[in-house]
Amino acid sequence: EVHLVESGGGLIKPGGSLRLSCSASGFSLTNVWMSWVRQAPGKGLESFGLIKSKFAGGTTQYAAFVKGRFTISRDDSKNTLYLQMDSLETEDSGVYYCSILGNPGYFDSWGQGTLVTVSS
Amino acid sequence: QTVVTQEPSFSVSPGGTVTLTCGLSSGSVSITYYPSWYRQTPGQAPRTLIYNTTTRSSGVPDRFSGSILGNKAALTITGAQADDESKYYCVFYMGSGNWVFGGGTKLTVL
Numbered sequence: 078e079v080h081l082v083e084s085g086g087g088l089i090k091p092g093g094s095l096r097l098s099c100s101a102s103g104f105s106l107t108n109v110w111m112s113w114v115r116q117a118p119g120k121g122l123e124s125f126g127l128i129k130s131k132f133a134g135g136t137t138q139y140a141a142f143v144k145g146r147f148t149i150s151r152d153d154s155k156n157t158l159y160l161q162m163d164s165l166e167t168e169d170s171g172v173y174y175c176s177i178l179g180n181p182g183y184f185d186s187w188g189q190g191t192l193v194t195v196s197s
Numbered sequence: 198q199t200v201v202t203q204e205p206s207f208s209v210s211p212g213g214t215v216t217l218t219c220g221l222s223s224g225s226v227s228i229t230y231y232p233s234w235y236r237q238t239p240g241q242a243p244r245t246l247i248y249n250t251t252t253r254s255s256g257v258p259d260r261f262s263g264s265i266l267g268n269k270a271a272l273t274i275t276g277a278q279a280d281d282e283s284k285y286y287c288v289f290y291m292g293s294g295n296w297v298f299g300g301g302t303k304l305t306v307l
Contacts, residue, residue: 114243121300122235122243122286138294174242182290183233183248190242 079103079186081175086191093165093195099158099175099188107131107153110178113160116190117171127178128158165195199223201299203287208305209277217302218269219287225268230289232270234263237301238283246285247272274304282306 085097099111112127125140128149137149148161158175172190179185200222209215219232226232234247245254247263250270262273270287284301291297 122237122288122298124296124298127294140295179245179248181249182231182292182296183245183288184235184243185245185248185254187242187244 079177081177081186081188083173083175083188083191086173086193088194088196089165090197091165091167091195094161094163095165095193097160097162097173097191097193099160101156101158104177105153106151106156106158111149111151111158112176112178112184113147113149114174114176114184114187115169115171115193116174117168120171124184126160162193165193167195169193170195199289199291199297201287201289201297203285203299203302205300206303206305208307209274209281211277211279211306213277214273214275215277215304216266216271216273217285217287217304218266218271219289219299220269221289221297226265226270226289228265230270230291232263232265233288233290234261234270234272235286235288236283237286243286277306279306 080102082100089095114124125143126149128137146164150159174190175188177185202220228250232250235243237243251263260275264271284303286301287299289297
């Protein structure tokens with residue numbers, strides 16, 4: 078059974094850094110495209126980054142509003158996806174979800190999310 | 198910037214049928230945008246319902262169906278149940294790793 082578990086969220090001051098993890102089980106992260114989606118408090122869903130499968134080159138893509146601040150990576154030996162977040166802003170607060178990207182172009186399985194609060 | 202429009206709220210009677218719609222500010226919706234639908238209850242992760250316009254995700258009952266209605270994507274729920282009370286989001290895939298999300302429709306069953 079496919080299972081995703083995010084962790085690493087917490088309270089961080091503006092300008093700080095945080096690394097989120099998404100531990101996968103039931104499948105190999107190497108073989109799938111993965112994305113990060115976030116949800117600000119009381120707001121809707123917003124995707125901002127993806128990493129392609131190893132077969133597709135393993136490259137990453139980011140939305141403009143996180144480009145240069147957020148980095149997605151993968152540790153195949155741990156079957157874990159990471160989101161390194163630097164230069165955090167208050168607007169980055171919210172629940173962060175990792176999701177398997179299905180073909181064509183949809184969000185398949187989701188983790189339970191981890192809460193990030195950026196506040197002084 | 199492309200905006201996705203969804204009804205902010207909708208209500209349906211238990212056992213009734215409801216159709217939620219999802220439009221694009223840039224024009225008509227087509228299957229080439231691969232519309233997908235998700236539902237989310239407060240404090241929970243989203244759950245995938247429909248992808249590729251009409252395909253039900255694993256485990257989703259056939260009370261849920263997706264379609265294109267006129268120039269919009271649509272999600273129809275038949276035989277509405279109390280636990281269908283959720284927020285329903287539609288998403289369009291614009292290609293090249295870009296998605297646009299609707300703001301969600303809050304469905305009340307009463």
